[in-house]
Amino acid sequence: MTFNIKQIPKQEGRIAIVTGANSGLGYETARGLATTGMKIIMACRNAEKGKNAINAIKKDTPEADLELMTIDLGNLQSVREFADNYEKKYKRLDLLINNAGIMIPPFSKTKDGFESQIGVNYFSHFLLTNLLFPLLQKTEGSRIVSLSSIAHKKGKIDFENLNAEKRYSRMEAYQQSKLACLMFAIELQRKIDDSGKKVLSVAAHPGVSGTNLPRFIPRVLYTLAWPFMLFMAHSPEKAALPTLMAALDSDVKGGAYYGPQGFNDMKGAPGLAQPEPHAMDKDVAKKLWKISEELTGKKFTIAPA
Ligand SMILES: NC(=O)c1ccc[n+]([C@@H]2O[C@H](COP(=O)([O-])OP(=O)(O)OC[C@H]3O[C@@H](n4cnc5c(N)ncnc54)[C@H](OP(=O)(O)O)[C@@H]3O)[C@@H](O)[C@H]2O)c1
Numbered sequence: 001m002t003f004n005i006k007q008i009p010k011q012e013g014r015i016a017i018v019t020g021a022n023s024g025l026g027y028e029t030a031r032g033l034a035t036t037g038m039k040i041i042m043a044c045r046n047a048e049k050g051k052n053a054i055n056a057i058k059k060d061t062p063e064a065d066l067e068l069m070t071i072d073l074g075n076l077q078s079v080r081e082f083a084d085n086y087e088k089k090y091k092r093l094d095l096l097i098n099n100a101g102i103m104i105p106p107f108s109k110t111k112d113g114f115e116s117q118i119g120v121n122y123f124s125h126f127l128l129t130n131l132l133f134p135l136l137q138k139t140e141g142s143r144i145v146s147l148s149s150i151a152h153k154k155g156k157i158d159f160e161n162l163n164a165e166k167r168y169s170r171m172e173a174y175q176q177s178k179l180a181c182l183m184f185a186i187e188l189q190r191k192i193d194d195s196g197k198k199v200l201s202v203a204a205h206p207g208v209s210g211t212n213l214p215r216f217i218p219r220v221l222y223t224l225a226w227p228f229m230l231f232m233a234h235s236p237e238k239a240a241l242p243t244l245m246a247a248l249d250s251d252v253k254g255g256a257y258y259g260p261q262g263f264n265d266m267k268g269a270p271g272l273a274q275p276e277p278h279a280m281d282k283d284v285a286k287k288l289w290k291i292s293e294e295l296t297g298k299k300f301t302i303a304p305a
Pocket residue numbers: 019020021022023024025026043044045046049071072073074075099100101102103120121147148149150178205206207208209210211212213214
């Protein structure tokens with residue numbers, strides 16, 4: 001299965017939301033989707049960065065249909081307002097790309113008291129998907145793509161320390177958040193299948209790419225790691241391809257996971273990736289789902305078809 005975005009049929013009339021579209025993989029995802037003629041909602045927390053990204057994309061794709069809508073995934077009220085504004089304006093949603101993320105910041109809490117990585121990377125995207133699901137299920141051929149990471153492999157959903165109530169390890173919290181994103185994508189598809197609905201929930205990971213994500217790694221360590229990065233990593237443009245494949249390829253099946261096919265899944269052409277067995281654990285996924293509903297204050301109901 002090879003993926004070439006240039007062979008994707010034109011997508012005019014369809015709408016995608018990309019969170020974190022101003023930088024790194026979100027930017028490259030929006031740039032790729034824009035070439036298909038789809039309208040892209042650039043869901044960014046910083047309006048100025050969002051506008052700069054729009055201008056940059058328009059430089060090489062002048063016909064790109066891009067709109068900025070602000071969202072702060074560190075604040076559930078902002079997520080609710082974003083979904084509300086979107087629903088007032090649009091009657092369809094074809095693609096929701098849950099891309100934005102942070103990695104290994106010093107300990108801090110989101111506005112709602114979540115540890116920042118699980119809050120921004122996972123809980124807010126859980127709520128965003130929940131709020132937009134009625135529109136997604138009304139839109140034929142709609143998909144949700146959730147960004148995970150190689151980091152999920154070492155992740156553990158620690159229900160006793162989900163929000164770093166007991167202790168904070170920057171890396172363990174990142175690994176847990178990315179495992180949660182992957183388990184969410186898979187569990188959502190299980191629930192969609194049970195309901196008989198046609199929406200697809202898919203996960204993707206980019207491998208390794210030199211974006212702004214490692215901004216919290218001390219500069220000296222990052223400089224030392226740079227020669228290895230040159231060997232291990234690929235460009236954000238290539239690293240966004242698994243997301244684009246998950247979003248656009250006609251052979252994609254719900255609940256699948258996409259990533260680079262090269263050495264240790266770090267780089268290479270996009271294709272099917274293998275979640276670790278613990279990411280498929282149905283009991284943990286169900287428990288995480290229930291807690292996510294409680295903590296985000298909204299039951300996630302998928303009505304039978
Ligand atoms: N790069 C990699 O090697 C790699 C590997 C595995 C997985 N990933 C995943 O890929 C995704 C994209 O990461 P990236 O590498 O492209 O990193 P990036 O360049 O740092 O981009 C992250 C994006 O998320 C946005 N964001 C962060 N906090 C936010 C918040 N509170 N509300 C709204 N937006 C927020 C950022 O906005 P600002 O610009 O305003 O900060 C930025 O647009 C993440 O989910 C990450 O976990 C990346």
